[in-house]
Amino acid sequence: MENMANKVARIPNLVDWSTGEVRLMSAKCASCGTYFFPREHYQHRPGCSREGVENVLLPGKGKLASYTVQYYPCPAPFRTDKKITPYGIGLVEFEAEKIQITGIITETDLKSLKVGMEMETTVLDLYVNEEKQEVVTWAFKAVL
Numbered sequence: 001m002e003n004m005a006n007k008v009a010r011i012p013n014l015v016d017w018s019t020g021e022v023r024l025m026s027a028k029c030a031s032c033g034t035y036f037f038p039r040e041h042y043q044h045r046p047g048c049s050r051e052g053v054e055n056v057l058l059p060g061k062g063k064l065a066s067y068t069v070q071y072y073p074c075p076a077p078f079r080t081d082k083k084i085t086p087y088g089i090g091l092v093e094f095e096a097e098k099i100q101i102t103g104i105i106t107e108t109d110l111k112s113l114k115v116g117m118e119m120e121t122t123v124l125d126l127y128v129n130e131e132k133q134e135v136v137t138w139a140f141k142a143v144l
């Protein structure tokens, strides 16, 4: 994994790299077994008592369930000073958890993307803040 020492998440409580692996911060409901993301999203299933919700980290790898390629910059409030177009947006499935999460696809030849390929959770550098920290968001890259 790249050096994460001077990186800070754009939005807190979505992505974690404290274990040495970049992983999305999810939660699991003990009442119905549903995983959800972001983990603050407690209205996950109508009728569920939502008792026993616990924070969990998703596995570092999932499978590409769907994707598209964008040829224009992300609209505000998304902010980056990097030129990232064109870029892929992938829907990555974490099979055992039965959850699919959308994210920008990085470091990938976009023509090589295939539904079903293995994807790894990573971070995308967005911009440097006033404290000289690299502000990042979660993203996915193909496991080649």
Ligand SMILES: [Zn+2]
Residues within 6 Å of the ligand: 029, 030, 031, 032, 033, 034, 044, 045, 048, 049, 050, 051
């Ligand atoms: Zn539930």
